Amino acid sequence: MRRLWWKIVDTSGAAISLTVMIELKDVTRRFGTAVALDRISLTIEEGSFTSLLGPSGCGKSTTLRIIAGLDQPSEGDVVFAGRSVTGMTAAERNIAMVFQSYALYPHMTVRQNITLPLAMREMSRWERMVLLDRLLPSARRKSAALADKVHAVAAMLHIEALLDRKPNALSGGQKQRAAVARALVRDPVAFLLDEPLSNLDAALRVQMRSELTDLHRRTGRTFIYVTHDQSEAMSMSDRIAVIMQGRIVQVGRPPEIYEQPATREVAAFIGDHPINFLEVRAAAGPLPPPFDAFALDGAEAGRRIVVGLRPEGLRPAADGALIGRIERLEYLGSQAVATVALGGGYSVRAVLPTESGVAAVGEAVRLGFDAGRVHLFDAGSGERLAAGLVPLASGAVRPARRTTR
Amino acid sequence: MTVLAPITRLVGPALLILGAAVVLLPFFWMLSLSLKPADEIFAPGIHLLPSQIEWRNYLKAFEEVPLHRYLLNGVIVCGGILVFQILIAVPCAYALAQRRFWLNGAIFTLVLAGLLVPYHVTAIPVFLGLAELDLLNTYGALIIPFVASVFGIFLFRQFFATLPADLIDAARVDGLSEMAIVWRIAFPNAWPAATAFGIFSVVAHWNDLFWPLIAVSDPDLATPPRGILYFRDEEAGSDFGPLMAATTIITAPLVIAFLLAQRKFIQGVTMSGLKG
CATH class of the missing domain: 2.40.50.140 (Nucleic acid-binding proteins)
Known part of the structure; x- marks a missing residue:
């Protein structure tokens, strides 16, 4: 199932240049009686940098989790490249995610952290087994290939020197890079970033902003970025979807949002x-x-x-x-x-x-x-x-x- | 005030030393007796230290009863119990702590209720069940009744509840199955809890006399405390030196294990919010 899906994405991505990568169709999410998302519809173009912007508690993280497959909509449909993925798990959708808390595995080194998602995707159950992985020739061959990929990603994010450290020996910025490396390493359909900069200090935040936009340009992948910081959304994204009280109030390029806010609330939210x-x-x-x-x-x-x-x-x-x-x-x-x-x-x-x-x-x-x-x-x-x-x-x-x- | 300060500062340590002395005295007495020659044990008057070290008590302890056999049984039974307890309690605790499902709260309440039931209460039905299955007088009789530990589920659940939800989600995104998350992400991060639980479990079952007394009568299956009993049943009831030597030998592994794991143990107990 997982293999098959991966192939579908691969071919459709290469052969037909589908411009719409991810689509939410009338997605509603209820928690008990509370409506967290109210009939959200959104299309995200292939290769775009889209921000979901809104005040805390507006439903932007829930939207991201539904795109990721970590949460399922109560009603509505999630479509990837023309194919409904509603009900599929995050791994089956092949998305990568960077979390606000970085969520690095504390008991593994940075190298193991970055290798894990690759190994889960590329290696069979037996090849991943402790001990057996040293004996099986196929496992040895594959882990050598994985090590090369890990090194390439680490070099891209300048964390090669940190590969053998555990996460608690890293600074905030280094953890951030390691988390991005773990997301980047396995060639996902889309990168989902959940307020990845909010735990960094102001100077580092500005630096990481430009590094992330840089990364987006270099990889050409679809980035979906959740933030409550309008200046982050304005400075980084191609398109912004402003979410308020569980509804999308406005979607547009940053200048459109700034110059023609759709509602009074949007106008109040945008601008320094x-x-x-x-x-x-x-x-x-x-x-x-x-x-x-x-x-x-x-x-x-x-x-x-x-x-x-x-x-x-x-x-x-x-x-x-x-x-x-x-x-x-x-x-x-x-x-x-x-x-x-x-x-x-x-x-x-x-x-x-x-x-x-x-x-x-x-x-x-x-x-x-x-x-x-x-x-x-x-x-x-x-x-x-x-x-x-x-x-x-x-x-x-x-x-x-x-x-x- | 300034004159009294050193005195008040001494009160705390003094009380602690007194408490420690009261607790340690029986152990010290046991150690002392195990090293005394037979005639000195019954000498009138209290002599804390043996006049000469008598190592022969320890040799005799192994000669008079198959003490090594009892120790081996203890290792098999406690090891078996611990392995199965962890195999069962860890996934249960993960499900209770990190997954939302129908009756989650009710099941956790049952786990807590289970903590309140002393196992002596269920001893007779369990005994009858084992008899029905023809398992009495086997290692199974000593291990099976304890493989599902509500205490273990509780302890691990409290620990897993502190794992950030993002960590679990990250593992899901990375393609780990729920079982893989349990063993590759949650359990390796629960070492303090696992150590604390291991010590609780091993101490309880190593020292348990009640259940081995009921479930097995075969001397070859006797656990250490049960073995000590054989020791005393022998005609040499007055041979306290070897008896104390045997007691020292079976107590030692626990003391050593605790001292080695002390730091993790305290971490595990305090982090789970369980005091005592």
Whole structure:
């Protein structure tokens, strides 16, 4: 069974260039009465780096475990290369996984850790037997071949010097590499990574990010990466699936997610600085303050809407539409984050440049923004509105650009 | 305060030494008697140390009864029990600790309940069963009743429950079957628990007199404590020197084994959350 499946994957991967590698079809997972995943559908392209991004407890790890075959969906189907694998075990699916805790076998050396999955796949029960493995000629031949593979992978991850150590003699970063090596060694259909960087310190995390993207480019394999860290997802992936409360809210390339968040929650989750939300009631003419320089295009009057302004999209401008006073200031070196009270109970955070001097707390500022990069959401449902802000008085703000990159 | 400090610091060790002396005295007395000449054993007055070392007691112990035979029986019985106990308890404990299945909780409750039942209670039904199977007076009668150890299942379960779930999942991803996970991943990581259990099991069965007394009457199958009894039944009831020498010989393996495994033993007991 295992052999057969391996062959199917091998040939279909080589002969037909199937672009869709992994597909989730209406996958629901219930734990008792609690619904962890609610009819999730997702296609993952061959060779892509896809991130499953969401806050903790949103169901992203459950999704990964269902793809891996460590958990089975209550309803729905998991499809690999056009073939349903629902009900198959992780080994039958031939996926590799890197765990958050690395999950290296503590009683084995790094070499044994990396060799084990290979031996399980390549060698028969008898060839793996202790003692017998030294006697059978086929076992000796195979273990020599395995040793070569292990060395090649260890060299790729620069851990050759650590092969004879036990995991508890390794640092966090070294354990991470050993875990990646164990996943990489046996040529799997896809690599699943479950928050692999969250146990590393900040500097190492940034370094491992680029090493992982590098590895993805070199191997050309499908990577599925689970994280709650939006900057990791944004910087590493081709595509991001944002999961919230057991549903996929948005799937897209990182710029799409950043520039056109599908819901208020996505907008709040993405971005280095938390986005500002200001709730106003749509009017027929000019909007109520602080947006009295704008009219609303595409939403009926009386509707409650939420205006999303990214702090990094606000900048000091002599003709800025938002007028307020700096209440709090966080100096960060290249920039400073100011909390500006706008009056009427509104306040926004803005990222201010520091090269021309830092403003002081209590100072009055005018902030301008590009009306085309404002996000509008329905206050009730949180859905993105197809509406836009239109500047009223000429010269009050820069003309709105509705185009998005 | 400063004057009292050294005294208070001495109280603890002093109490410990006193406790140790009380516990060790019978052992010391046994050792001392085993090395005393026969006439000195019954001499009036208390002499802790023999006036001269009498090694002949040890030779006599082997001459008067087949002590080597009893020791061998002890090794066979305790070894057999331990091997089967581990073969059975480890997979059971893994299933209880790491797999979700119907009645998992209920079965674990039964295991805990089983811990409360002294084996003397079931001795008669077990004896009747063995008689029915015609197994009395065999090694089987000494081994089979103990192969399923609820204590072993409990101890290993507590240990396996601390294994990270990721570790088990990683093994599944790597293509190990559940049985392979038990023996290649879970068990090798449970050495402290295995050592603790091994000591508990071997000590209990090596020292057990109750069951061998019931299940076997053949002197060739006698375990060490049962053998000592033959010793005392002989007409030489007054020959305490060789008797004490024999007792020393059968106690020694346990003491040595414990001293060697002490560190792992304490680890195993404390890590399973079981104190005592």
